[in-house]
Amino acid sequence: MKARPITTVKTVVTGIEDAGAGIKLFTLADPDRWELPPFKPGAHIDLHLPNGLVRTYSLCNEPADNARYFIAVKREAEGRGGSRALHDDIRIGDIIGVSLPRGGLETGPEIARHVFVAGGIGVTPFLSMARHLMQTDDVDFALHLIVREEIPFAAHLAPLIDADRVVVHRTSQRGRPDLASLVGEAGPQTMVSCCGPESMIDDFEQVTAAWPAANVHVERFVAPPPVIDPDAKPFTLSLARTGTEIQVRAGQTMLAALQEGGIDIATSCCGGICGACKVGWIEGKPVHRDRILSPYERERYLMVCVAGSDSERLVLDL
Known part of the structure; x- marks a missing residue:
């Protein structure tokens, strides 16, 4: 199947x-x-x-x-x-x-300024955005690259550094910069994004805790440890396109249950950070444990590798 x-x-x-x-x-x-x-x-x-x-x-x-x-x-x-x-x-x-490519940072007309904070190779998801924004006259951006000493992708970043669009912070010389000063004040037209070591991301999330969720974006390399719910109960997955019903045991992931039922699901991180296993949901009350979907997306999608259910029956668009 x-x-x-x-x-x-x-x-x-x-x-x-x-x-x-x-x-x-x-x-x-x-x-x-x-x-x-x-x-x-x-x-x-x-x-x-x-x-x-x-x-x-x-x-x-x-x-x-x-x-x-x-x-x-x-x-x-x-x-x-x-x-x-x-x-x-x-x-x-x-x-x-x-x-097929998926996701990416939004560059909608409501955002006039982007601030990227990257730790080392965490600059990778922002290279594409920075290069794109360099061609856009009506959107400002700054990329703060925090490294110990060596700059990754030096040849590729050089034009952005020369254009004063990338600011390099070497921790070997002055320690890690204050993230609050890099991010600045919250504003409806400002999008802030971070990718780097978990300690940096933790600090970034504390600094931006009061920001609107839609204006904060985080990229992770490593999925967080799985959430163990001691009160997890079994529930039923109903697949809307085929009418198939699959039982999810208490403590079992939706992904594992779907795979046991012979359903092909694309997977990669299996920890809710990559978006490979995004599936639409139609009815029920999902429990979202991913680190990638926006509040708006969660109204329509879930990640089967980490999501749970607060209802006895959850209908998926499969």
Whole structure:
């Protein structure tokens, strides 16, 4: 039984570039040099690696550059294996399946200023947005890059640094800057975003706790530990398109229950931070535990890897 096809696009690795200590920048293109599916600034794609792993990465190039995808990967020796596979096994000419791009930061007319706070390789999701905003006259932005000493993607950031759009803060010289001073005052036309180590994100979330949720965006590399609900009760998933009903045991994830029922669901982080397993819901009362959906999106979608249910029956758009 299959609820929906999982769409992937075949790409070929056309370039591999050293972009800093332990960081490689991979260029992916269509094998026949056709344009790739369009994407928003700061969007993500899932890489379906030859060893069977699926990993999510931010697109670093601007949307107008639609003949290729840039992704940056830092080799994590103690990670889950995806970065090691890319660094150690992937070569120019290799074929990699990628998902259709999803997500990305909004650049709507109501936002007149963006402030990005990035720690080290956390600059990757903001490279695309910064390059895009450089071409936009009516939107101001500043990117604060916090590093110990070395600047990642130095060659790619140089034009932005020269244009005074990127401010580099070296902690080896002056320690970490005060995030509140970087973010500034809350305003309805200002969007603030952060990506970096968990300690930085924690401080950023404290600084922006009083901001409207729609004006704060956080990107994470690592999913937080799963939430264990000692009072979890079993519930029923009803699949609207097929009429199938699937029982979710107490403490079981929706994802596990759906997979046991033979339903194909795209997955990557399995921790509510990548968006790969987003599914629409129609009826019921979901419990949202992800770190990616906006309040508006939660009215229509959930992440089956971490979401729960406060109702005995939850109807999904599957």
